[in-house]
Amino acid sequence: MADAWRRQTSLRRFYTVLGVGLLLAAMFASMWFADEANAGHFFDRLPHILDFLSWLIPKDWNDVWRALFDVASPHDTGTQEFNFPLGRIYVWGGFYIPEYFELMITTVNVALVSTFIGFIFAVPFSFIAARNLTPHPLLRLIVKRFMELLRAFPEIVIAGLFAAIVSIGPIAAIIAIGLHSIGALGKLFYEINENIDMRAEEGLRAVGANWFERVRFAGLPQVLPNFMSYTLLRVEINVRISTIIGAVGGGGIGEELKLSISRGFGAKTLALVLLLFTTIFIIDQFSAWLRRKLVGEQAFMMGA
Amino acid sequence: MATVTAEEMLSIEERYPQVFRRPLYKRFAPLFLFVGILTYLIYVLWFFSLPQVLRESHWERLPLFLTQWISYDLQPEFRLDQPEITPKYPRFSALGENPNPDWVIKNPDGTFTVLIDGPAKSVTFDKAQATIVANGETVPVALSNGKPVITGPVPDWITAHDDEVVAKMGFVGEVRVTVDRVKVRKRFLGWANFVFDTRSPFFGKSAGEVVSLIVSGPELKPGTSNLALAGDNICNNAQWQHGDVWTKLLQTIVMAFLGTLLGGIVAFPLAFFAARNITPSGVLSQVLKRFFDFMRSVDMLIWALFFTRAFGPGPLAGSAAIFFTEIGTLGKTYSEALENIDDKPREGVLSTGANGLLVQRYGVMPEVIPVFISQTLYQWESNTRGATIIGAVGAGGIGLKLWEAMRTNSNWANVFYMVLLILLVVFIFDNISNFLRRRLSRTIHDYNRIQAEQG
Numbered sequence: 008m009a010d011a012w013r014r015q016t017s018l019r020r021f022y023t024v025l026g027v028g029l030l031l032a033a034m035f036a037s038m039w040f041a042d043e044a045n046a047g048h049f050f051d052r053l054p055h056i057l058d059f060l061s062w063l064i065p066k067d068w069n070d071v072w073r074a075l076f077d078v079a080s081p082h083d084t085g086t087q088e089f090n091f092p093l094g095r096i097y098v099w100g101g102f103y104i105p106e107y108f109e110l111m112i113t114t115v116n117v118a119l120v121s122t123f124i125g126f127i128f129a130v131p132f133s134f135i136a137a138r139n140l141t142p143h144p145l146l147r148l149i150v151k152r153f154m155e156l157l158r159a160f161p162e163i164v165i166a167g168l169f170a171a172i173v174s175i176g177p178i179a180a181i182i183a184i185g186l187h188s189i190g191a192l193g194k195l196f197y198e199i200n201e202n203i204d205m206r207a208e209e210g211l212r213a214v215g216a217n218w219f220e221r222v223r224f225a226g227l228p229q230v231l232p233n234f235m236s237y238t239l240l241r242v243e244i245n246v247r248i249s250t251i252i253g254a255v256g257g258g259g260i261g262e263e264l265k266l267s268i269s270r271g272f273g274a275k276t277l278a279l280v281l282l283l284f285t286t287i288f289i290i291d292q293f294s295a296w297l298r299r300k301l302v303g304e305q306a307f308m309m310g311a
Numbered sequence: 312m313a314t315v316t317a318e319e320m321l322s323i324e325e326r327y328p329q330v331f332r333r334p335l336y337k338r339f340a341p342l343f344l345f346v347g348i349l350t351y352l353i354y355v356l357w358f359f360s361l362p363q364v365l366r367e368s369h370w371e372r373l374p375l376f377l378t379q380w381i382s383y384d385l386q387p388e389f390r391l392d393q394p395e396i397t398p399k400y401p402r403f404s405a406l407g408e409n410p411n412p413d414w415v416i417k418n419p420d421g422t423f424t425v426l427i428d429g430p431a432k433s434v435t436f437d438k439a440q441a442t443i444v445a446n447g448e449t450v451p452v453a454l455s456n457g458k459p460v461i462t463g464p465v466p467d468w469i470t471a472h473d474d475e476v477v478a479k480m481g482f483v484g485e486v487r488v489t490v491d492r493v494k495v496r497k498r499f500l501g502w503a504n505f506v507f508d509t510r511s512p513f514f515g516k517s518a519g520e521v522v523s524l525i526v527s528g529p530e531l532k533p534g535t536s537n538l539a540l541a542g543d544n545i546c547n548n549a550q551w552q553h554g555d556v557w558t559k560l561l562q563t564i565v566m567a568f569l570g571t572l573l574g575g576i577v578a579f580p581l582a583f584f585a586a587r588n589i590t591p592s593g594v595l596s597q598v599l600k601r602f603f604d605f606m607r608s609v610d611m612l613i614w615a616l617f618f619t620r621a622f623g624p625g626p627l628a629g630s631a632a633i634f635f636t637e638i639g640t641l642g643k644t645y646s647e648a649l650e651n652i653d654d655k656p657r658e659g660v661l662s663t664g665a666n667g668l669l670v671q672r673y674g675v676m677p678e679v680i681p682v683f684i685s686q687t688l689y690q691w692e693s694n695t696r697g698a699t700i701i702g703a704v705g706a707g708g709i710g711l712k713l714w715e716a717m718r719t720n721s722n723w724a725n726v727f728y729m730v731l732l733i734l735l736v737v738f739i740f741d742n743i744s745n746f747l748r749r750r751l752s753r754t755i756h757d758y759n760r761i762q763a764e765q766g
Contacts, residue, residue: 034572037565037630044562044707045625052622059621113358120355123348159737161699163710164730167717168376173368177359248700251612255703255714261612265704268616280613288608 062271070274075282077105080274088272107260107282113177114259115286117252118245121181125188126238129154132189133196134222140200140208142218151197157190166252180257184245191244195237196230203229232301239294239301246290250283378482379723383503384496387415389423391438391454392491396423407509414497425495428483434495441488443469443478452476454490502724505551511544551728556712560732562626563708564740567694570633574641575687578603581638582645583671589649600646606639611697615706626707633694633701640690648682649675681751688744695740699733709733 042049065071066082073080073091083089094106104112132150134140141147166183173179207225216224253261260283267275315323324331356362383405387398400410414426422437432445441452441459446468453460459476461469470477478486487494507513512531513521525537532540546554584590585599614632622628657674665673702710713729716722 030572034569037569041562041565041569041626041630041707044558045627046623047621047625047627049622049627056621059617116355116358119351120359123352156734159696159734159741161696161713161730161733163700163703163714164717164726167714167726168373171376171717171720172370172372173364176364178361178364181359247610247612250610251700251704254612254616255700264613265616268620280609283610283613284605284608287610288604291604291608 063273063276065274065277067274071277071281074274074278075105075107077103077107087270088275107263107279110258110260110263111282111286114249114253114261115246115290117177117180117184117249117257117259118242121184121188121249122238122242122245124181124185125192125241126234128189129192129196130234132193133200134226136193136197137200139203139205140222140226150193154190154193157186158194159190160187162187162248162252163255166255166257170256175256175258177253177258180249180252180259183252183257184248187248188241188245192237192241196234199230199233199237200226236298236302239298243287243291243294246287376720376723378498380727381502381724382482382498382500383724384484384498385412386494386496387425388495389436389493390491391436391493396421396438398423405503405509407514423493425486425493425497427480427486427495427497432480432483434478434486434488434493436488436493441476441493443476443486443488445478445480450478452488454488458490459488502728503550504548506548507541507544508549508551510549513541513544551725556709556729556732559702559707559709559712560729560736562629563698563702563710563733564695564736566626566629566633566702566706566708567691567698569630570698571637571641571687571691571694573630573634574637574690575683577634577638578641578645579683581642582649583675585642585646586649588652588654589671589675599642603639603642603646606635607643608639609635611636611701612704615701615704619705624705624707624711629698629701629706629708632706633698637690637694641687644686645679645683648679648686652678685748685751688748692741692744696737 067080070080070082070089072078077091077095079092080089083091095103096106096109097103132154135142136147136150136154138147162183165186166179169179169182170176173182203226207229208221211221211225249257249259250261250264253259254265256262260279264276264279264283267279385400385404385406387400387410389396389398398410398415400406404410406412416424416426418424418435420437422435424433424435426433427445430444431447434444435442436454439453439455441454443450443452446466448466450466450469451462453462458474459471461471461476465471468479470479474489476488478488480486482498484495484497486496504514507516507521513524516524521541524531525541528537531537535543581599581603585596585603587593587596590596590599611632614635615628618628618631622631652675656678657670660670660674698708699710699713702708702712703714705711709729709732713726713733716725716729
């Protein structure tokens with residue numbers, strides 16, 4: 008008995024060591040590969056890693072606030088680095104929206120609209136794709152595969168395709184992120200649908216309700232809080248994706264941030280990072296609070 | 312059927328006030344939500360000036376681009392103002408340097424026939440007249456009057472401009488006729504020269520010929536074996552750039568792998584200090600949790616841009632960006648998993664007088680390791696997708712290549728090739744990760760079952 012136990016543990020230990028060893032080998036090989044392929048090498052660049060922060064530190068810290076709220080800077084010499092008031096968007100007389108806030112609003116709007124598109128399509132798709140509620144198994148298979156394709160398809164390709172059709176800008180980003188959201192939300196939704204309590208559905212079936220009525224009155228009330236919770240989670244993710252798509256031509260704050268960093272505008276970069284960070288932080292916290300209200304503590308279970 | 316009297320209805324109403332007498336705000340909440348969303352949508356319509364954008368968009372390009380994903384075209388041009396009509400192909404056309412396709416026929420009477428889709432869709436011409444055949448109709452175009460003139464009725468698939476006649480034949484191509492030239496575009500399904508490009512000595516040979524050349528042929532390039540030459544030609548295919556694409560794809564995979572793994576390694580010890588039930592100090596827990604939030608909220612894009620600036624463009628920057636974001640994400644999920652553990656094993660180990668490290672090792676880790684691995688795999692999977700996008704800002708990998716191929720709007724077949732590769736990689740990695748997670752959840756399941764059986 009003790010012998011068998013010892014043999015088993017030593018075997019297990021061997022497998023663990025082997026697994027960890029392979030993982031470490033793969034890690035070091037990857038590190039070497041990434042370092043070789045990079046323009047600058049890790050150990051060459053490491054001593055200079057703080058150099059690049061030197062341009063980031065503004066000469067005058069007040070410039071960060073000025074850049075954020077488009078207030079004229081005393082350092083303005085006509086260059087793009089300090090032309091803060093140029094970006095003002097006047098709404099009403101002397102009242103204006105600072106440029107970066109406008110860009111941030113664009114990015115957030117892209118995220119919200121694309122999540123809305125995702126939600127609108129994902130709800131019916133998810134009921135078709137759920138094993139227990141599907142109107143037809145073949146339809147279920149088609150919808151499931153379609154959603155998988157939407158989910159795996161790289162967003163930038165859709166964004167690039169539609170940039171050529173509806174011109175570069177936020178609309179292309181909305182279409183790209185929206186399509187991706189349909190797939191991503193649809194998958195989460197149909198997994199929820201497959202776990203519902205079917206007694207309500209049986210009751211409705213017994214009184215002769217059609218598919219739509221069964222889904223509406225038996226399925227939807229059970230799953231809606233969870234749907235909303237996942238949709239809020241998706242909003243958080245979409246704000247991030249919308250920033251990134253913005254950086255490659257989708258407009259919004261991502262584009263401005265990329266330009267500002269590549270040109271080395273310290274104050275502008277800090278203002279943008281501050282605004283982006285605060286917005287994402289607020290959205291995350293607000294959505295976490297709302298999700299906790301909707302479905303309780305389990306809203307925090309990420310992944311798994 | 313039983314009838315409900317008025318009193319009974321009243322008593323039911325009284326017994327269930329939460330159903331029949333809901334507060335006003337609850338009763339109208341869906342309506343308010345609906346009106347709110349509608350208002351927001353109208354605002355967004357105005358904000359993005361959607362009607363104008365849609366009016367100015369070019370939807371006719373969509374089918375064109377989509378056909379270019381899976382097909383290519385050849386565009387021979389025939390000058391009619393020279394002494395002899397000769398077909399001219401654009402430089403770098405898919406046919407190579409000596410094009411002699413069998414669908415361009417020089418007839419014995421000096422006329423040329425170009426078969427666009429067999430004889431049913433074709434054009435036959437000399438200097439005086441061109442005859443376009445398609446859709447069961449034959450349309451003669453006279454060219455001798457200084458401008459192209461169609462005798463007889465003009466079918467709707469032909470557009471007659473003042474100096475040019477354009478015949479569209481659907482997917483297979485089109486013919487453009489002016490007095491001094493005939494231009495044909497013939498579209499083929501598939502990808503041109505996918506294996507060997509036109510400069511390769513293997514170009515235009517069948518698979519059997521290539522194999523026999525590699526196995527037993529004379530050296531095509533002195534000093535290199537035919538196998539090495541073929542490999543080199545495939546890798547450096549001028550249009551498809553297989554070698555470069557595959558290297559970039561590998562970079563994307565490596566970025567996701569390295570970033571997630573390093574993030575996990577760093578987040579692992581930190582999570583123990585951040586978990587409220589394990590940490591020695593509440594302040595430390597709060598500080599670490601805010602640190603995780605910070606790392607997550609700074610966003611992968613910002614990290615990517617910073618590291619691209621610090622390390623130069625390449626996979627190192629991308630790995631570092633994913634690494635920093637993952638410290639936040641994995642740190643948060645790990646510490647939450649730790650806070651949800653069952654405290655009994657820990658207390659048991661503690662009661663034996665084990666020190667702090669041993670308590671974690673034998674009291675906590677067996678419970679959380681499967682959850683940790685599962686969450687790390689999940690992040691790995693999602694980072695494999697995310698690494699494509701951040702590549703486009705210069706952080707290495709296939710993203711930039713993809714973005715550049717798209718910008719010119721002419722390489723859609725290349726774009727589709729890369730998309731297929733990405734889909735394949737995502738599919739494979741999803742399955743690996745799903746398989747491992749299923750194995751893990753079975754381990755957790757077995758563990759629970761054994762515990763339940765033993766009481």
